[in-house]
Amino acid sequence: MPCSSLSCFGLYHFVTMAPMTNHLKELDRLHQIMTQLRDPETGCPWDATQNFASIAPYTIEEAYEVADAIQHGDRNAIREELGDLLLQIVFHARIAEEEGSFTLADVAKSISDKMVARHPHVFATDNRPSVGSQNELWELIKEKERAEKGKKRTLDGIARGLPPMLRALKLQKRAARVGFDWPNVAHVLNKLQEEAAELTDELECATRDQDRIKDEVGDLLFVAVNLARKAGVDPETALQACNRKFEYRFNFIEDKIESKGKKLINSSLEEMEEHWQAAKLSDPPTRSD
Numbered sequence: 001m002p003c004s005s006l007s008c009f010g011l012y013h014f015v016t017m018a019p020m021t022n023h024l025k026e027l028d029r030l031h032q033i034m035t036q037l038r039d040p041e042t043g044c045p046w047d048a049t050q051n052f053a054s055i056a057p058y059t060i061e062e063a064y065e066v067a068d069a070i071q072h073g074d075r076n077a078i079r080e081e082l083g084d085l086l087l088q089i090v091f092h093a094r095i096a097e098e099e100g101s102f103t104l105a106d107v108a109k110s111i112s113d114k115m116v117a118r119h120p121h122v123f124a125t126d127n128r129p130s131v132g133s134q135n136e137l138w139e140l141i142k143e144k145e146r147a148e149k150g151k152k153r154t155l156d157g158i159a160r161g162l163p164p165m166l167r168a169l170k171l172q173k174r175a176a177r178v179g180f181d182w183p184n185v186a187h188v189l190n191k192l193q194e195e196a197a198e199l200t201d202e203l204e205c206a207t208r209d210q211d212r213i214k215d216e217v218g219d220l221l222f223v224a225v226n227l228a229r230k231a232g233v234d235p236e237t238a239l240q241a242c243n244r245k246f247e248y249r250f251n252f253i254e255d256k257i258e259s260k261g262k263k264l265i266n267s268s269l270e271e272m273e274e275h276w277q278a279a280k281l282s283d284p285p286t287r288s289d
Contacts, residue, residue: 185231
């Protein structure tokens with residue numbers, strides 16, 4: 001029976017005794033807490049009845065909350081949100097342990113083995129590469145790993161559960177590696193205009209077909225992700241920054257209007273636009289750490 005505690009790894013060879021003892025102690029404590037919560041007799045009724053599928057949405061949510069804390073640069077919030085995300089990992093691992101498929105130790109061993117295999121320049125005798133060549137090496141190693149799992153087509157292995165924008169980006173990057181790509185950003189801009197025109201035609205059609213409109217909106221968004229990629233911009237973080245900017249400006253409008261004893265719903269679009277333009281002059285700087 002595989003050991004369920006992280007102490008079975010023998011990781012003491014890699015770091016000093018005192019810090020690792022503390023790390024293992026807290027991880028083991030978290031594992032024990034989850035084991036108790038999952039006990040069908042004495043545990044938490046909610047925790048005990050969950051499964052992989054039921055907690056998957058919480059796992060995704062916690063990952064986004066980590067990203068949000070990072071964007072705000074609040075180290076205490078980052079620590080707390082990382083803890084919430086770690087809890088999700090322990091939760092999944094405990095469910096698997098109960099059914100006898102794998103343990104928390106197996107999860108850690110799996111990623112440790114993978115990191116060693118993907119960094120031969122650190123853990124083997126390969127020469128230390130540049131950042132650029134390291135990225136190429138990383139992709140070659142991942143391609144070999146996919147092939148070993150029977151995933152031999154170019155787009156195999158890109159998780160369908162990813163957020164649509166992130167999955168679009170990964171699909172495009174994978175296709176680009178074999179030469180299926182726009183020559184330059186100007187071609188993508190032309191395609192964006194073409195897709196916008198096709199969407200306009202559908203919207204102006206006398207008998208609207210919502211399925212066709214949905215399809216054209218999807219095409220437009222997919223090309224927008226391609227445009228970000230070709231421009232060297234991460235579309236996820238770009239949209240996140242735009243969301244924060246919109247939120248700040250809209251709150252600015254609301255505060256200004258309510259300071260006059262009015263409500264947004266009773267204000268004209270012209271008045272809101274005037275405050276919007278004023279808000280643009282005081283946009284807070286976007287964080288990059």
